[in-house]
Amino acid sequence: MNNSWEQNVRRVVPYVPGEQPKDSDVIKLNTNENPYPPAPEVRSILDSFDESRMRLYPTPDAAELTNAIAERYGLKPAQVFVGVGSDDVISMAFLTFFNSDKPVLFPDITYSFYDVWADVYRIPYQTKPLRSDFTIDPDDYKCENGGIIFPNPNAPTGVYENVEMIEDIIKANPDSVVMIDEAYIDFGGESCLPLIEKYDNLLVIQTFSKSRSMAGMRIGFAMGCEKLIKYMNDVKFSINSYTMNTVTQLCGAAAVRDEKYFRETVQKIIDTREYSKKKLSELGFVFPDSMSNFIFASPQKKSAEYVFTELKKRRIFVRWWNKPIIKDYLRISIGTPDEMNSLFAALEEIING
Numbered sequence: 001m002n003n004s005w006e007q008n009v010r011r012v013v014p015y016v017p018g019e020q021p022k023d024s025d026v027i028k029l030n031t032n033e034n035p036y037p038p039a040p041e042v043r044s045i046l047d048s049f050d051e052s053r054m055r056l057y058p059t060p061d062a063a064e065l066t067n068a069i070a071e072r073y074g075l076k077p078a079q080v081f082v083g084v085g086s087d088d089v090i091s092m093a094f095l096t097f098f099n100s101d102k103p104v105l106f107p108d109i110t111y112s113f114y115d116v117w118a119d120v121y122r123i124p125y126q127t128k129p130l131r132s133d134f135t136i137d138p139d140d141y142k143c144e145n146g147g148i149i150f151p152n153p154n155a156p157t158g159v160y161e162n163v164e165m166i167e168d169i170i171k172a173n174p175d176s177v178v179m180i181d182e183a184y185i186d187f188g189g190e191s192c193l194p195l196i197e198k199y200d201n202l203l204v205i206q207t208f209s210k211s212r213s214m215a216g217m218r219i220g221f222a223m224g225c226e227k228l229i230k231y232m233n234d235v236k237f238s239i240n241s242y243t244m245n246t247v248t249q250l251c252g253a254a255a256v257r258d259e260k261y262f263r264e265t266v267q268k269i270i271d272t273r274e275y276s277k278k279k280l281s282e283l284g285f286v287f288p289d290s291m292s293n294f295i296f297a298s299p300q301k302k303s304a305e306y307v308f309t310e311l312k313k314r315r316i317f318v319r320w321w322n323k324p325i326i327k328d329y330l331r332i333s334i335g336t337p338d339e340m341n342s343l344f345a346a347l348e349e350i351i352n353g
């Protein structure tokens with residue numbers, strides 16, 4: 001039954017996140033979380049936090065965290081926007097900058113939140129097919145548009161595009177804001193951050209969820225020219241000023257200051273990823289080269305759906321989408337070497353057993 005008030009509801013089909021199983025005995029390689037804990041200083045922040053500070057509102061501009069990020073990336077605080085996960089940041093950026101009648105452009109195979117934000121904000125969009133090797137054709141992004149966004153490396157493919165190619169796209173689009181979602185850039189790619197000094201229509205978005213092991217804290221940030229950041233803050237402060245709580249601000253600042261721990265953790269994941277590429281090849285998987293903390297791999301001897309289901313029976317979670325073009329692939333997050341070895345033992349059994 002449709003009640004008459006329902007015709008005025010803002011209806012949307014929501015984003016579907018990867019499963020978060022309740023039991024702790026699973027090997028969880030399905031949501032690209034970091035298998036290592038956050039920087040050790042985060043523990044001391046939590047231990048010494050004075051709960052009477054909870055009486056007070058947090059600083060609305062998340063100054064402590066914004067300043068720490070600005071310092072780490074050699075920027076002014078006014079060039080940094082902080083949000084509750086990069087999902088919050090990107091959503092704010094959609095609302096702020098994608099405000100035209102022309103379609104926003106992004107790849108057909110990409111982060112599946114983009115079309116959801118476009119829908120909820122009633123932003124027209126058009127997807128551009130990736131090439132058969134999952135790379136982006138820059139010429140697809142040289143037509144009239146209301147904005148551009150894609151991740152680099154792309155998700156769920158892991159494919160990295162070089163900075164020259166991205167600059168080519170930015171240069172061709174002075175009339176729209178170009179957003180590069182760098183959720184996975186710390187795992188070996190080169191950030192296009194330096195380009196923000198040259199192009200005032202470039203917004204670079206990063207997150208603490210993957211390379212800094214803090215998905216549960218919800219910290220994301222955007223970097224761009226002061227004008228872009230000011231426009232985003234105007235919209236943000238028109239909705240909810242106090243989105244990020246005090247504890248999160250302090251923990252995030254502590255994490256971003258520990259450069260040594262960050263580099264060591266990222267390097268461990270890169271090493272495990274390279275080892276995992278060899279093992280997956282031996283098991284007959286094919287995959288585009290990955291520069292992220294996951295591998296998008298297609299089993300050749302059994303269907304991806306079958307392997308996904310069999311892994312789940314063995315308490316190993318990976319991600320599989322029942323969607324055209326990608327239904328033959330599994331997205332496998334990089335865990336610890338032990339977790340990956342359990343995965344490879346299970347795969348050996350499922351595929352060759």
Ligand SMILES: *Cc1c(COP(=O)(O)O)cnc(C)c1O
Pocket residue numbers: 032084085086087088111151155181183206207208209215218219220
């Ligand atoms: C994980 C991810 C994000 C969002 O991460 P947050 O946890 O919200 O910071 C954004 N973009 C891509 C491509 C991702 O994979």
